[in-house]
Amino acid sequence: MKDRSLLMIPGPIEFEPEVLQALGAPTTSHVAPNFIEAFGRALEAMRKIWLAPEGQPFVVAGSGTLAMELAGANLVEPGDRALVLSTGVFGDRFEDLLSRHGADVTVLRAPIGQTLDLSQVEDDLRSGVYKILTVTHVDTSTAVRMPIREIGELARRYNVLSIVDGVCSVAGEEIWQDEWNLDVVLTASQKAIGVPPGLALLVASQRAMAAFASRETPVRSYYADWAKWLPIMQAYEARKPSYFGTPAVNLVAALDVSLRQIVDEGMTARFARHEQLAGAFRAGAVALGMNFVATEPQHRANTLTACRYPNGVAAGDLLPAIKQAGVIVAGGLHPEIKSEYFRVGHMGAVSMGDILAALGAIEIGLRHAGHVCEPGIGVAAALQWHAAHGI
Numbered sequence: 001m002k003d004r005s006l007l008m009i010p011g012p013i014e015f016e017p018e019v020l021q022a023l024g025a026p027t028t029s030h031v032a033p034n035f036i037e038a039f040g041r042a043l044e045a046m047r048k049i050w051l052a053p054e055g056q057p058f059v060v061a062g063s064g065t066l067a068m069e070l071a072g073a074n075l076v077e078p079g080d081r082a083l084v085l086s087t088g089v090f091g092d093r094f095e096d097l098l099s100r101h102g103a104d105v106t107v108l109r110a111p112i113g114q115t116l117d118l119s120q121v122e123d124d125l126r127s128g129v130y131k132i133l134t135v136t137h138v139d140t141s142t143a144v145r146m147p148i149r150e151i152g153e154l155a156r157r158y159n160v161l162s163i164v165d166g167v168c169s170v171a172g173e174e175i176w177q178d179e180w181n182l183d184v185v186l187t188a189s190q191k192a193i194g195v196p197p198g199l200a201l202l203v204a205s206q207r208a209m210a211a212f213a214s215r216e217t218p219v220r221s222y223y224a225d226w227a228k229w230l231p232i233m234q235a236y237e238a239r240k241p242s243y244f245g246t247p248a249v250n251l252v253a254a255l256d257v258s259l260r261q262i263v264d265e266g267m268t269a270r271f272a273r274h275e276q277l278a279g280a281f282r283a284g285a286v287a288l289g290m291n292f293v294a295t296e297p298q299h300r301a302n303t304l305t306a307c308r309y310p311n312g313v314a315a316g317d318l319l320p321a322i323k324q325a326g327v328i329v330a331g332g333l334h335p336e337i338k339s340e341y342f343r344v345g346h347m348g349a350v351s352m353g354d355i356l357a358a359l360g361a362i363e364i365g366l367r368h369a370g371h372v373c374e375p376g377i378g379v380a381a382a383l384q385w386h387a388a389h390g391i
């Protein structure tokens with residue numbers, strides 16, 4: 001049997017061979033002309049992918065949490081009021097993070113599996129005390145997707161800076177950063193961007209850059225300070241060498257390739273593909289007798305699905321059996337319901353074939369775990385969905 005499985009977790013995902021080839025190419029100097037060109041192209045491509053023609057892109061070595069920290073460290077000054085909209089574990093992470101940078105944080109926490117009521121968000125914003133709000137577009141612990149377009153509008157109306165954690169959404173879920181008035185949209189390389197882990201990515205609006213420029217106190221993090229990185233990003237985009245901290249040369253080369261593939265697919269087509277494949281996966285999951293953590297259909301993410309175990313099925317029986325059948329899925333993450341569900345990532349270079357393979361392996365796993373279902377019923381439902389909505 002081949003020693004290879006299909007990785008269907010919410011990051012790292014399966015990567016395109018061309019991306020991995022770029023990663024494995026001989027490392028050049030960070031001031032070599034080819035590298036300067038690749039970095040400059042990648043920065044330009046980010047504006048197209050974020051749909052933020054006026055935005056300022058940043059690429060810094062680190063994980064998605066560093067992207068969160070870049071946003072928080074640069075936009076928060078001690079004593080600033082921040083509103084954190086939390087739909088799970090990653091929303092909660094912002095509470096601690098922003099507090100470390102001196103913010104006075106208020107958290108609005110949705111019941112598990114639900115979104116926040118926008119009128120409640122508006123009531124809070126109306127108080128006029130907040131400088132920034134954070135929202136997790138897709139919280140990877142619940143697979144709940146927040147309506148960030150509406151939240152961007154509210155933030156703009158009440159003159160609050162909006163930070164969107166798009167680690168599990170950028171390049172998968174629909175985002176129009178400029179049109180939707182979003183001030184920072186951040187992500188990491190290993191999710192729908194399609195590059196191995198190691199790069200923190202974000203695009204900041206001109207409004208966010210102006211708020212940063214008018215700070216009265218220095219940024220409390222040395223490595224995360226935009227004042228250090230902005231000249232670097234500007235230099236590479238102008239195709240000039242520059243140095244603050246050594247860029248992750250191979251990862252940036254891989255990023256250049258992956259972003260070009262994303263731009264070539266086209267954002268509208270890419271959003272539609274994610275929506276179609278998520279729909280096909282969920283149709284299959286329902287046919288296999290599963291329900292979802294995200295309670296409302298219109299708030300279920302297109303980048304991953306959080307499936308509740310059918311009655312009587314134990315995580316310890318199901319997940320190893322799915323793996324045995326050749327597909328790797330992820331366990332539960334939210335501490336309060338961790339043992340009640342598992343997660344399947346379907347973002348980036350995912351295809352209908354991957355969806356069918358995942359559903360087939362899940363069916364085999366369910367049978368192994370004692371759950372009765374008609375052979376092929378999940379795959380059939382996904383194919384029916386596909387035929388009806390055809391990509």
Ligand SMILES: *Cc1c(COP(=O)(O)O)cnc(C)c1O
Binds near residue numbers: 140165167
């Ligand atoms: C994965 C993820 C993060 C954290 O990213 P790391 O690369 O693990 O630091 C933050 N937010 C969301 C929504 C995520 O999915």
